Amino acid sequence: NAGVTQTPKFRVLKTGQSMTLLCAQDMNHEYMYWYRQDPGMGLRLIHYSVGEGTTAKGEVPDGYNVSRLKKQNFLLGLESAAPSQTSVYFCASSSWSARSTQYFGPGTRLTVL
Amino acid sequence: GENVEQHPSTLSVQEGDSAVIKCTYSDSASNYFPWYKQELGKGPQLIIDIRSNVGEKKDQRIAVTLNKTAKHFSLHITETQPEDSAVYFCAAPPGYSTLTFGKGTMLLVSP
Numbered sequence: 001n002a003g004v005t006q007t008p009k010f011r012v013l014k015t016g017q018s019m020t021l022l023c024a025q026d027m028n029h030e031y032m033y034w035y036r037q038d039p040g041m042g043l044r045l046i047h048y049s050v051g052e053g054t055t056a057k058g059e060v061p062d063g064y065n066v067s068r069l070k071k072q073n074f075l076l077g078l079e080s081a082a083p084s085q086t087s088v089y090f091c092a093s094s095s096w097s098a099r100s101t102q103y104f105g106p107g108t109r110l111t112v113l
Numbered sequence: 114g115e116n117v118e119q120h121p122s123t124l125s126v127q128e129g130d131s132a133v134i135k136c137t138y139s140d141s142a143s144n145y146f147p148w149y150k151q152e153l154g155k156g157p158q159l160i161i162d163i164r165s166n167v168g169e170k171k172d173q174r175i176a177v178t179l180n181k182t183a184k185h186f187s188l189h190i191t192e193t194q195p196e197d198s199a200v201y202f203c204a205a206p207p208g209y210s211t212l213t214f215g216k217g218t219m220l221l222v223s224p
Contacts, residue, residue, distance in 0.1 A: 031210060042216035050210050090156050100145045100206050104156030
């Protein structure tokens with residue numbers, strides 16, 4: 001099993017550009033999460049999903065949108081990127097029976113100029 | 114919501130020494146406390162967890178203790194090795210579906 005994969009691994013955007021980050025998991029997990037990691041700030045939850053077709057806001061949702069059209073995929077979109085969105089983004093997933101045990105992907109490093 | 118405080122932010126030890134990282138939480142209803150290890154350039158990985166009906170849990174050189182009355186829990190690493198160098202995160206569940214993470218502790222083990 002590949003576990004949780006993220007694409008792309010690195011990306012540089014200009015202010016105002018848009019992009020989509022893709023997260024895929026092959027563990028048949030119900031729950032999926034998007035976090036951002038900034039120096040000294042730990043992991044902050046952006047959005048999450050408790051099942052196909054459902055999404056919910058986390059701690060820092062502004063400027064981001066998400067979609068969960070398929071159970072195995074969770075997309076994070078930036079409609080108009082801002083320098084404040086420069087960060088490392090992590091996707092994670094967990095099963096319904098052990099929802100607090102999250103499995104993380106390798107991360108995407110995004111720079112917005 | 115849940116508020117998780119983690120200390121220290123950085124910790125330097127000599128190989129073979131013990132390391133202790135402490136976390137406090139605010140929501141007395143929280144009942145599960147995991148610890149994650151993040152190596153450079155990788156995503157966090159669960160290393161140990163403890164549930165509220167247990168006061169201590171050990172796994173080889175790693176142990177976690179929980180004091181529900183004081184609302185704090187700690188990670189203890191004994192006989193540290195250079196490969197223990199990483200960022201460690203504690204977490205607590207603010208609700209049914211999510212985790213709130215501490216800000217992390219960078220542990221550096223010098224040979």
